[in-house]
Structures are given as structure tokens and as C-alpha cells.
Ligand code: SF4
Ligand code: SF4
């Protein structure tokens with residue numbers, strides 16, 4: 001056991017400040033353990049959100065020494081013994097109390113996205129698709145909705161632009177639907193106009209903080225931007241889409257291609 005210094009932000013929407021604590025810590029402790037120690041021994045009013053303590057529910061997102069992280073997955077030994085560890089709420093969303101922020105804006109973005117619309121089953125009642133198409137969207141399913149990516153996205157931090165872009169988490173969800181081999185919904189127009197793909201300038205800050213190590217920018221956002229470019233600015237694809245877009249002929253061609261590969 002050893003004594004370490006922590007500085008924790010406490011406050012309300014009207015304002016707040018950092019409070020200093022000296023806590024006895026043990027080997028292997030994570031930042032969320034320290035928050036629990038403070039609640040138990042020093043300040044039972046300290047508000048913090050958590051649920052699984054296993055990096056799977058995404059609710060303990062905070063900023064630790066200025067970096068957005070999951071409190072339950074951040075070990076104290078990542079920091080120097082004499083370093084004060086500062087814990088603040090994530091910055092992009094409004095404060096409710098202390099370390100708890102109101103992330104409901106994200107749920108509103110989620111509701112805007114048209115649901116999965118699978119194509120009809122084959123004559124034998126099965127759905128067929130290529131394994132590589134499944135593999136490609138599998139990575140996106142790892143998202144735990146911690147909103148750390150939303151928190152660091154400079155477009156969302158700029159409140160004037162906030163309602164023009166759904167943010168990296170929802171670009172990821174759109175990619176998982178748009179690239180799904182069974183989905184028939186035409187999403188490209190909305191990805192450009194409604195969800196604001198053009199606002200992202202691929203700085204990759206979202207990818208850097210993702211605790212699930214999802215390649216948000218390279219595997220989701222850039223391919224969606226490429227599809228927007230194909231649809232709107234490539235003359236050949238424009239013509240192709242005009243003739244075949246969502247038509248039964250296009251679906252027939254894709255199905256025939258899949259049958260030839262079987
Ligand atoms: S890459 Fe795009 S979505 Fe990700 S943080 Fe940068 S601007 Fe935001
Ligand atoms: S994409 Fe990563 S950082 Fe963003 S919400 Fe999902 S798990 Fe969190």
C-alpha cells in the first residue's frame with residue numbers, strides 16, 4: 001500500500017472546482033477504484049457513473065490527466081508515483097453533477113438513423129453473403145458506446161457545428177449498416193446531407209481514444225466518404241446509380257454474382 005495524490009472535479013452545471021485527496025492505494029488498482037475509495041472514505045456525495053467495471057458498459061468515461069479514458073480500465077501504474085492524477089468529467093457534454101455528464105444528445109443522433117432493412121430471402125429461405133463482407137462489419141460491433149470518440153471530435157466540441165454532424169460513433173453505426181451485405185436502404189444521400197460526413201477532416205483523434213481499438217476513421221469514415229464521392233462526383237458511378245440504384249435489376253445482378261461464387 002502507498003499514499004497517492006488525486007485531484008477530482010466536483011460541481012454542477014453552474015460551475016465547480018478540483019478537490020484534492022490523498023488516498024491509500026494498492027497494486028493493480030484502477031482509477032474507478034480510487035473514485036470508489038473517495039466515495040467510501042472522504043466524500044459520499046461524489047457523483048460518478050459506472051456499471052460493469054470490466055470495460056464493457058462504456059459508462060465510466062472521464063478525462064484522466066487531460067486524456068479521455070475509461071476509469072475502470074486505467075491502471076494507476078500508468079502514471080508516475082509522484083504524479084497527481086486529475087479526474088474530470090468528459091468535456092463535450094453538459095455536466096449533470098461532478099463526473100456525470102448528460103450524453104443524451106447521442107441517443108438523439110442514434111434515433112435519426114434508418115433501421116436495418118434486409119433484402120428478401122433466397123428461394124430456399126436462406127440469406128447468403130460472403131464471409132469477407134461479414135468480417136468487414138464485425139469490427140464495428142465491438143463499440144461499447146462510451147462516447148470517448150464523440151468527446152474528442154473537434155466538430156462536436158464546436159457547438160455551432162454540433163448539429164451538422166452525428167459524430168464518429170454514429171458514422172461507425174452508419175458504416176455497419178451501409179456495408180452490411182443484406183441491407184437495402186439507400187443511405188448515401190443522408191450520410192452526406194443529414195449526418196454530415198463532409199464535416200469530418202479525418203484527424204483520427206476519435207480512433208486514438210477508442211478503448212476497443214476500432215479503426216473508426218480508416219475502416220468506417222473514410223469508406224463512407226468514398227461512397228459519397230462515388231455517388232456525387234464520379235460521372236460513371238453517377239450514371240450507374242441513376243440506372244441501377246436500389247432497382248430490382250441491381251439486386252438481381254448482385255444475387256447472380258453471389259450464385260456464381262458459390
Ligand atoms: S477523424 Fe473525423 S470524426 Fe474523428 S475526431 Fe477527427 S473530425 Fe471527428
Ligand atoms: S467507437 Fe470506440 S470510442 Fe467511440 S463510442 Fe464506440 S467504443 Fe467508444
Ligand code: FES
Pocket residue numbers: 050051052053054055056057058059060061070071072073
Ligand atoms: S464501468 Fe463499464 S466500462 Fe467502465
